[in-house]
Amino acid sequence: MCILPLLNNQGILKKLKLNEKNELNLIMEKQRYERPFIVKLNAGLMNKFGTRAENQPVTHIESVSIKGLLKEFGSPLFVISEQKIRRNYQNALRIFKTRYPKIQFAWSYKTNYMNAVCRIFHQEGSWAEVVSGFEYDKAIGNGVPGNKIIFNGPDKSDNDLIKAASNQSLIHIDHYDELYSLIRLSEERNLKPRVAIRVNMDTGIYPKWDRFGFNFENGQAWNALTRILSNSHLELVGIHCHIGTFMLSPEAYKIAARNLCELAWSAKERFGIMIQYIDLGGGFPSINTLKGAYLPGSDTVPSLDQFADAITDVILGYGFKQDELPLLILESGRALIDDAGYLLGTVLATKRLSDGRRATIMDFGLNSLFTSLWYEHKISPAQKMSDQTEEMIMFGPLCMNIDIVRESITMPMLQKGDQVVVHSVGAYNMTQWMQFITLRPNIVLIDTENNTHIIRKAENLAYLEQLEQLPEHLK
Amino acid sequence: MNSIKKKPTFVIAVTGINAIDSPGPGVAVIRAIRDCKDFETRIIGLSYESLEPGLYMHDLIDKSYQIPYPSAGTDSLWERLEYIHKKEHLQLIIPNFDAELFNFIKLENQLKLNGIATYLPDLKQLESRDKVKLLDFGKNHGFYVPEDYIIHEFKELKKAVDDFEFPMVIKGKFYDAVIVNSTDQAEKAFFKIQSKWGLPVIVQKFIKGTEINIAALGDGKGGAISIVPMRKLYITDKGKAWAGVTLHDESLIALARKFIAETRWRGGCELEIMLSPDGKPYIMEVNPRFPAWIYLTAAAGHNQPAALVKLAFGQKLEPFGEYEVGKIFIRYAWDLITDINEFHKISGSGEL
Amino acid sequence: MRVRKNIAANEEGFLFNPTTGDSFSTNSIGVEIISLLKKDISLRDIVDELYEKYDVDRALLERDVEDFSLQLKEFSILE
Ligand SMILES: Cc1ncc(COP(=O)(O)O)c(C=O)c1O
Numbered sequence A: 001m002c003i004l005p006l007l008n009n010q011g012i013l014k015k016l017k018l019n020e021k022n023e024l025n026l027i028m029e030k031q032r033y034e035r036p037f038i039v040k041l042n043a044g045l046m047n048k049f050g051t052r053a054e055n056q057p058v059t060h061i062e063s064v065s066i067k068g069l070l071k072e073f074g075s076p077l078f079v080i081s082e083q084k085i086r087r088n089y090q091n092a093l094r095i096f097k098t099r100y101p102k103i104q105f106a107w108s109y110k111t112n113y114m115n116a117v118c119r120i121f122h123q124e125g126s127w128a129e130v131v132s133g134f135e136y137d138k139a140i141g142n143g144v145p146g147n148k149i150i151f152n153g154p155d156k157s158d159n160d161l162i163k164a165a166s167n168q169s170l171i172h173i174d175h176y177d178e179l180y181s182l183i184r185l186s187e188e189r190n191l192k193p194r195v196a197i198r199v200n201m202d203t204g205i206y207p208k209w210d211r212f213g214f215n216f217e218n219g220q221a222w223n224a225l226t227r228i229l230s231n232s233h234l235e236l237v238g239i240h241c242h243i244g245t246f247m248l249s250p251e252a253y254k255i256a257a258r259n260l261c262e263l264a265w266s267a268k269e270r271f272g273i274m275i276q277y278i279d280l281g282g283g284f285p286s287i288n289t290l291k292g293a294y295l296p297g298s299d300t301v302p303s304l305d306q307f308a309d310a311i312t313d314v315i316l317g318y319g320f321k322q323d324e325l326p327l328l329i330l331e332s333g334r335a336l337i338d339d340a341g342y343l344l345g346t347v348l349a350t351k352r353l354s355d356g357r358r359a360t361i362m363d364f365g366l367n368s369l370f371t372s373l374w375y376e377h378k379i380s381p382a383q384k385m386s387d388q389t390e391e392m393i394m395f396g397p398l399c400m401n402i403d404i405v406r407e408s409i410t411m412p413m414l415q416k417g418d419q420v421v422v423h424s425v426g427a428y429n430m431t432q433w434m435q436f437i438t439l440r441p442n443i444v445l446i447d448t449e450n451n452t453h454i455i456r457k458a459e460n461l462a463y464l465e466q467l468e469q470l471p472e473h474l475k
Numbered sequence B: 001m002n003s004i005k006k007k008p009t010f011v012i013a014v015t016g017i018n019a020i021d022s023p024g025p026g027v028a029v030i031r032a033i034r035d036c037k038d039f040e041t042r043i044i045g046l047s048y049e050s051l052e053p054g055l056y057m058h059d060l061i062d063k064s065y066q067i068p069y070p071s072a073g074t075d076s077l078w079e080r081l082e083y084i085h086k087k088e089h090l091q092l093i094i095p096n097f098d099a100e101l102f103n104f105i106k107l108e109n110q111l112k113l114n115g116i117a118t119y120l121p122d123l124k125q126l127e128s129r130d131k132v133k134l135l136d137f138g139k140n141h142g143f144y145v146p147e148d149y150i151i152h153e154f155k156e157l158k159k160a161v162d163d164f165e166f167p168m169v170i171k172g173k174f175y176d177a178v179i180v181n182s183t184d185q186a187e188k189a190f191f192k193i194q195s196k197w198g199l200p201v202i203v204q205k206f207i208k209g210t211e212i213n214i215a216a217l218g219d220g221k222g223g224a225i226s227i228v229p230m231r232k233l234y235i236t237d238k239g240k241a242w243a244g245v246t247l248h249d250e251s252l253i254a255l256a257r258k259f260i261a262e263t264r265w266r267g268g269c270e271l272e273i274m275l276s277p278d279g280k281p282y283i284m285e286v287n288p289r290f291p292a293w294i295y296l297t298a299a300a301g302h303n304q305p306a307a308l309v310k311l312a313f314g315q316k317l318e319p320f321g322e323y324e325v326g327k328i329f330i331r332y333a334w335d336l337i338t339d340i341n342e343f344h345k346i347s348g349s350g351e352l
Numbered sequence C: 001m002r003v004r005k006n007i008a009a010n011e012e013g014f015l016f017n018p019t020t021g022d023s024f025s026t027n028s029i030g031v032e033i034i035s036l037l038k039k040d041i042s043l044r045d046i047v048d049e050l051y052e053k054y055d056v057d058r059a060l061l062e063r064d065v066e067d068f069s070l071q072l073k074e075f076s077i078l079e
Helices: A066-073 A082-097 A115-124 A133-141 A158-166 A176-189 A220-229 A250-271 A304-316 A334-340 A461-465 B026-035 B070-088 B098-106 B108-113 B123-128 B131-141 B154-163 B183-197 B250-263 B295-299 B304-312 B340-349 C028-038 C043-053 C058-074
Strands: A003-007 A012-018 A024-032 A038-041 A077-081 A103-108 A127-130 A149-151 A170-173 A194-200 A235-240 A277-279 A327-330 A341-352 A358-362 A379-381 A389-395 A404-412 A419-422 A443-446 A452-456 B009-015 B040-047 B063-066 B092-094 B148-151 B168-171 B177-180 B201-205 B210-219 B224-235 B241-246 B266-275 B281-287 B328-330 C014-017 C022-026
Touching: A024 C043, A038 B340, A038 C058, A066 A077, A066 A341, A066 A419, A066 A452, A077 A082, A082 A103, A082 A115, A082 A304, A082 A327, A082 A334, A082 A443, A103 A115, A115 A127, A115 A133, A115 A452, A127 A133, A133 A149, A133 A158, A149 A158, A158 A170, A158 A176, A170 A176, A170 A235, A176 A220, A194 A220, A194 A250, A220 A235, A220 A250, A235 A250, A235 A327, A250 A277, A250 A304, A304 A327, A334 A341, A379 A404, B009 B026, B009 B070, B026 B040, B026 B295, B026 B304, B040 B070, B063 B070, B070 B098, B092 B304, B098 B108, B098 B123, B123 B131, B131 B148, B131 B250, B131 B281, B148 B154, B154 B183, B154 B201, B168 B183, B177 B183, B183 B201, B210 B241, B210 B250, B210 B304, B224 B250, B224 B295, B224 B304, B250 B266, B250 B281, B266 B304, B295 B304, B295 B328, B340 C014, B340 C022, C022 C028, C028 C043, C028 C058, C043 C058
Parallel strands: A077 A443, A103 A127, A103 A327, A127 A149, A149 A170, A170 A194, A194 A235, A235 A277, A277 A327, A358 A389, B009 B040, B009 B092, B040 B063
Antiparallel strands: A003 A012, A012 A024, A038 C022, A077 A341, A341 A358, A341 A419, A379 A419, A389 A404, A443 A452, B148 B201, B168 B177, B168 B201, B210 B224, B210 B266, B224 B241, B241 B328, B266 B281, C014 C022
């Protein structure tokens, strides 16, 4: 027996059914339901052609059905597309490689340090960029050779420094205390660490990130370089900066590249040493819309080509000889992973607030979607819905007033059980998420052949309590 | 013989048809275009809200459609324009709002591919005259622009307040300007503008003088097709000209000509000038589109909107000659009468 | 509880309240409910009727109709 659903133009569902005697029967079914809805029209009301209605349903990621994913792995659920990661990486590499001969990416672990994700980047040829002993060990665990690990950040213990120095890792010195520790340790243990300094500077953007590294404008950076170059234990191999994150100005990278070139040039002039690389950090934006931005990120975010032009024009035009051109290292994080990550979730409830606004409560909130503090995430329904849309506030499930996913979003009329897709959540969420009130969900990777793999299991009570210990008297 | 030749009919869509007390230029642009005898037009109004008066002016506008707010982005805008284009076969769009220009400029190529012309500055030109960058612009091109501070956090306000003398002007990134006379007022204005338009907030040196506006049309190659300066005669409490008179002042025309030449401006624009008592013309703002008083240019013999239409369709134009000096416009309010059904229709179907 | 006499919803779902000057927009099921209310049909009977017609969970329908009627009251469409 087969049933063929048909939708006529009144939205009435009809089914053609073949009965036992193979006769076609038309059965009338009930009409599709839509919640009754009324709004007052007033002059200031946004026209319904006016809002960015996110009502195009997204039913698949790559070619895997979202409904199926949620059924199999539960809701909420993080999903990562391996295909997208590889494409993003290859695209970025192509953009820089076609402009500059020596390019190296280093995967910024903090952006997303799921081992599966890191290994995809390493397979593609990425080095590792880490900012703590824990991340460093993770990189080693992922098989990254020590001399391809960049160790950034202000927090490196003596042990970290010794380990990194012995492994020939690239130690990016953040402050004088670290420089002196490293000199002391090298002398004590006769190490010859390969180092760079992190430089901060005014690139005309706001806020100025001047808390990391040595300042360029006041001469601190040059002093630190001098200090390193005149020490027989330290080998100066590079100069580093990371001017900020979600940067919207290619111009700022021009300034950064010029300043780093200037330092490299001075080192060459005064000490006869040509540094091996210039590391411009990360910071390229992903296609997300920053909170408070007037226009959507998809229109305003400059393309990677523009950043690549800005950076490579400066370095190529600075006056280095062809054979002494430094390696250009990039530690791009969010730009390579954000749009490869999705968060799937389910409507827990809908209600009308006392001021008449619609509220939708989702089964994910700030705890899993930390980036909803910065972004107006694009959210799509995961099933076909009627055309009627409404403006709503979207809450998470936590018992906290600040647990808001979107302050205002126009979507189809959601009801309990409806599923949604949050786009571009691959960066920083799976590292900054909080285990607060609820447990963290599964993360699933869709590989390039559309197979699904859990790459991090949903937490359970036992996992969470395994580190807890009860004092005797409370047992 | 000319009379036998049929005049072309252009389908032109125009935004900014909110002819309210702080009016958008759309209705004036349409009026000027309709005045032109060289072509026939079918005018499509594009509106954001259901009470924009132009929607209900059926003798000026043949058909209207609502379009997405600029904040919805180019995808939504394109989707809507595509729908309208299917029905109307648009040939030209003249956007008239600052906030929407970014999107229309971004869509320029896509529109062109679909046979829809625009005549707009490029993104670089648009950004160079942005309020936040105006001072640099002035310095680079040798124009007087009032000193300013671009303020990203409250504590920077003090520096500006110490540096400038009262009164000074506190401005929002997109709109709004408040003249303040004390630190206290400056702080209040800062917070008010910050909450409305976000950061940065601009603190600008106050320039005393005579307010002059110049409407100009550039051909995109550095040439100015028309430049018409206007002295405001009456200013509303919102700072809008309610009456104004065309002037002849070679130095103002030279200033605008230089602006057009240096930026190679394409399309209409308005320079807001403050002529200081010692005769220095300060550029206070550059609006990247026609002003609301643009019909005065047509009345004075330089029909800038009609000229823009011709340029957009690829005609070569010589710069206009003299314009009439001493032409006055006086804006007036008029109660247009319509029926609730029309309001329902535009609100509900987005078309009227 | 009944719909004010001079209020009617047109097919496109627009309502005008001549007493207050307010205009409203509603969807087709809203139009249906308002016209049933105009015929003095009780909310319970309305739910019955709609339940017959639409593919919906009864409890959800009840809740939505009740919420809708609360909104009508807030908007002074019901007296
Ligand atoms: C030193 C360093 N490099 C790279 C990154 C990655 O930045 P993004 O994700 O903005 O590319 C960060 C992030 O904060 C960082 O601190």
